[in-house]
Amino acid sequence: MSGEEEGKTPRSSKLGMAKCLMNCEVAVILEHKYEQLQQMSDDPLNQVSQVFEKSLQYVKRFSRYKNPDAVRQVREILSRYQLAEFELCVLGNLCPETVEEAIAMVPSIKTKGRAHDDEAIEKMLNDLSLIKKFE
């Protein structure tokens, strides 16, 4: 496959756009889809593929934020920190508790030339945990 090695670590795309979704965002989307199907059919489970069902189960289980407003807030807050899309999503998914853990999960936030010092990262993590508290 030209231009992309199988499984290579993601970089920002050729198009300059990256649209990545966190588990909690996908949960909102898939649950909504499932509800639509429930309204249209007596047997919604039969209408969805295995891929859909397994993915829905997964994102419901591994979403740190359940409330759609909280989910929006998480995206909004993380967007203020000049993160690449995938960095934003890994942080939103794994919710590291310390700066050290955040850097371990997303090493690229600490690479040379990035504006993220420990203080900024700590503030970001605090903001995220506040959303969780008031969810």
Next chain:
Amino acid sequence: MNFWLFLSLIAEMWKTEMFLKVQLPWNVIIPAECLDAKGLMLQRSIIIRLLDAFSNKKATQELGYFLAVTTLENIGEGKVRQHSGDVLFPVVFSCVTFKLFRGEILDGVVHKVLKHGVILRCGPVENIYLSCQKMPDYRYVPGENPVFLNEKLSKIEKDVVVRFIVMGTKWLEAEREFQALVSLEGDYLGPLSD
């Protein structure tokens, strides 16, 4: 008249990890006999065929697993296909897909414990292999419910959630699915209390 669906997939992929929101152009073919239908019926017919094909496609190497269509952006003008009389409608829609990338850290669930490692599941991916060589300090404990145990008595057994890093992925064309090799080598990786 031929009653078949032709799909041409040209993906503009935004390369990131895990769940991708992708905008795709696809071609949906409507056989000539369905074209008598009025506007809305025709549109419905196009959408149904699209959703069906989308679901059946399951996954591609470039985009990963196809989860759901989110928005129908545009249905273009139909073009008559000369030999069959069917009409091809170019459709652009947005959808969500799932793909694993090397270097990514995420959570999965242990499905099976074997002597040399464990099989994990993560979303639609069912074939994730964590070798015992990539589980530093864990040793295999056989039994009716085999587990991997470390000195601190941290347990890796069936249904446990494990945080891992992806070492590599492989696309299996025949099965239309991905496999992955993962590791626990790194800080903050390993079993989690759910």
